[in-house]
Amino acid sequence: MRPSTISLAATLLRDPASLLPAADDRESFAHITPRALGIGAVAAALVGATVGSYYGGPQIVAAAVKLPLLLGATLIVALPAVKTLAETGGVDVPWRRLALAGVLGVARTALLGAAAGPLMWLFYSLGPSYRLSVLAFVAMLLVTGAPALMLVGKALPARTEGRFAIGLASAAVLGLVLAQTGFVLRPFVHRTDREFALFRPMEGDFADAVGTTTKSVVTGDRGRYESSDLYRGGE
Amino acid sequence: MSTTLDTPMPTAVSGPTSTEFAQGFIGFVLLAACASLGAGDVSVATRTLPTGLLVGGGALALTGPTLIAMHQFLGLNATPDALAASLLRGFATTGRAALGLCPAMLLFAATSGLWAPVLLLLGGIAGGLGFQYTFRRLAEAEGRPSAAFAMLITGWAGLVAMIALRLTIDAARFAVGG
Numbered sequence: 001m002r003p004s005t006i007s008l009a010a011t012l013l014r015d016p017a018s019l020l021p022a023a024d025d026r027e028s029f030a031h032i033t034p035r036a037l038g039i040g041a042v043a044a045a046l047v048g049a050t051v052g053s054y055y056g057g058p059q060i061v062a063a064a065v066k067l068p069l070l071l072g073a074t075l076i077v078a079l080p081a082v083k084t085l086a087e088t089g090g091v092d093v094p095w096r097r098l099a100l101a102g103v104l105g106v107a108r109t110a111l112l113g114a115a116a117g118p119l120m121w122l123f124y125s126l127g128p129s130y131r132l133s134v135l136a137f138v139a140m141l142l143v144t145g146a147p148a149l150m151l152v153g154k155a156l157p158a159r160t161e162g163r164f165a166i167g168l169a170s171a172a173v174l175g176l177v178l179a180q181t182g183f184v185l186r187p188f189v190h191r192t193d194r195e196f197a198l199f200r201p202m203e204g205d206f207a208d209a210v211g212t213t214t215k216s217v218v219t220g221d222r223g224r225y226e227s228s229d230l231y232r233g234g235e
Numbered sequence: 236m237s238t239t240l241d242t243p244m245p246t247a248v249s250g251p252t253s254t255e256f257a258q259g260f261i262g263f264v265l266l267a268a269c270a271s272l273g274a275g276d277v278s279v280a281t282r283t284l285p286t287g288l289l290v291g292g293g294a295l296a297l298t299g300p301t302l303i304a305m306h307q308f309l310g311l312n313a314t315p316d317a318l319a320a321s322l323l324r325g326f327a328t329t330g331r332a333a334l335g336l337c338p339a340m341l342l343f344a345a346t347s348g349l350w351a352p353v354l355l356l357l358g359g360i361a362g363g364l365g366f367q368y369t370f371r372r373l374a375e376a377e378g379r380p381s382a383a384f385a386m387l388i389t390g391w392a393g394l395v396a397m398i399a400l401r402l403t404i405d406a407a408r409f410a411v412g413g
Contacts, residue, residue, distance in 0.1 A: 077338045084262075084335025088328055088364040090371065162367045169360045176353070177339050184346045205347030 001028040005035050012039065012111055016104045017154045023097035033103055040107030044068040047113035047120075047140075048188065054124045054133050055190035062198050066185045070178070071110065073185075075102045078177045082152060082170040089160035101155035105148030112144035133189045141178075149174060179206040248376040250320035251327035259330025263287040266333040266357065269340040273350030279410060286406035287333065287358060294362075294399040295326050302373075302391045309383050313376040321372035329365025336361060355403070362399065366392065 001022045003011060011019055019036075022028035045064040052063030079102050086093045123136055152174070153167035160166060182188070183206035190196065251259065267287035271280035299322045303315050313321075336357045343353040370388060374380050380388075 077342050080335040080337075081339050082335075084332045085360070085364055087335075088332050088368040090368065161371055162364070165367060166364060169364055172360065173336065173339055173357070176356075177342060180343055180347060180349075202346065205343075205349050207347075207349060 001025065002031045005039065008032065008035050009039050009111060012036065012104060012108050016108050016151050019104055020097065020101060020155060023094065023100040029096055029100060033100060036100075036103045036107045040071065040103065040110045041068045043107070043110035043114040044071055046117055047110060050117040050120045050124070051137050051188050052190070053121055055192055055196070058196050059187075059190045062196075063188050063190075066188065068110075070182055070185050070188075071106045073181050074174065074178045075099075075106060077181070078170075078174045081173045082155075085166050085169050085173075086156055086160065089156065089162050089166045091157050091160045093155060093157070097155050098152075101152050105151040108151065109141075109144045109148040112147070113140060116140055116144065130189070130191050137189050145178070182206070183209060248317045248320045248324070248372055250323045255327045255331065256323065258334060259327035260288070262330035262332070262334030262337075262361075263291045265337050266340055266361070267354065269337045270344055270350045270354035272341070273344030273348070274410075278412065282412065283354075283410045286354075286410055289406050289409075290358065290399055290402045291326065291329060291333075291362070293402045294395055295322060297398050298391060298395045301394065302387070305387055305391075306384075309387060311381065311384050311387070312378050313373070317376035318373065321369060321376045324372050325365055325369025328368045329361050332361040332365055333358070351407075358403075366395065 001019070008019075019032060022032045044067045048063035048065070048067030049060045051067070052060035079098055082102075083093055083095070083098055086098075120136065120140060124133060128136070149171045152170060153163075156163055156166060184202070186200050187197065250256075264284065264287060267283050267285070271283035274280040274283055299319070302322070303318050306313065306318060307315060340350075340353060340357055344350045347353075370392070373388060374384075377384050
């Protein structure tokens with residue numbers, strides 16, 4: 001299995017699970033994995049640049065660098081969990097298969113995100129509020145990331161006992177790790193009324209951010225939102 | 236004669252290897268150790284270290300003998316050896332699952348104040364899936380599980396859940412020094 005980069009990108013979008021058997025063959029794995037990583041990195045950088053365009057200037061470059069890091073770091077931290085959780089299903093999923101599924105999932109998420117890029121750019125160009133911009137970014141990640149989570153689930157062999165529960169637990173770990181890693185690497189969507197900052201201080205965690213945003217949206221209390229240390233300088 | 240033919244054949248279940256058992260043991264300790272790095276207080280961190288093993292090992296030690304005794308009392312198929320091997324495999328597999336969750340735990344301990352709830356969540360995930368695994372090994376040891384076996388396992392599952400909850404509360408109190 002040695003597809004060209006273009007046909008690999010097409011397969012990633014059409015039927016990524018068909019690429020999983022490449023993990024069983026060292027040469028195919030060595031051919032596909034770096035290409036998929038490259039596709040994922042470039043596409044994620046495009047998505048990051050689009051999101052960074054809300055603030056413009058240096059934030060376009062900063063978000064373009066940070067978004068591939070976010071997806072890659074999530075894989076590195078969460079894949080060991082997926083592997084050992086799969087063992088509770090009585091199967092030993094080889095590292096190569098799991099790594100390939102993760103890389104393909106990330107590349108697919110990034111490609112779908114890049115495809116949605118023009119729409120996101122158009123939305124940001126209309127000058128939406130900061131909160132709405134963050135919500136749009138999160139929604140885009142959720143919509144494009146869900147199929148990737150399913151692909152990691154497909155890496156589990158059909159004979160896995162309790163496959164659904166293991167898939168659900170793995171998705172929960174991946175989601176939590178993605179959320180917290182995103183919080184650490186913030187801001188992606190930068191507040192336009194603040195000075196540029198590559199990273200925000202490490203106060204709080206993503207749960208605080210979700211709580212503050214939810215309170216702000218539900219109560220309409222912008223004072224609470226804007227006075228929060230978490231939001232000085234943007235998310 | 237028909238009774239002999241109808242009697243389900245129990246399956247031999249082997250216990251974990253010493254390496255698997257050691258990995259499981261380390262997994263319980265290391266998950267709590269990773270979490271303790273987020274405590275920000277040396278005494279709390281030190282007391283958090285044994286909590287994973289206390290809950291996992293404690294639940295097994297307190298409920299395993301009950302399961303084996305009741306199983307024999309009800310005259311079911313599997314031998315005590317096979318049941319013990321299934322329980323030990325479950326313990327080792329749960330600990331190994333916890334070991335894989337350590338990088339995620341470390342991320343939260345290092346970058347957030349969520350070490351305690353995330354430890355509970357990840358411990359719950361490892362424990363839940365580990366219990367599911369143990370149940371399947373027990374069913375395998377039993378051969379063709381009967382209604383009595385299903386009732387026994389259901390009751391045992393409730394007991395494990397309640398004792399694990401009790402131990403978790405005790406472990407949390409111990410960790411925060413209450």
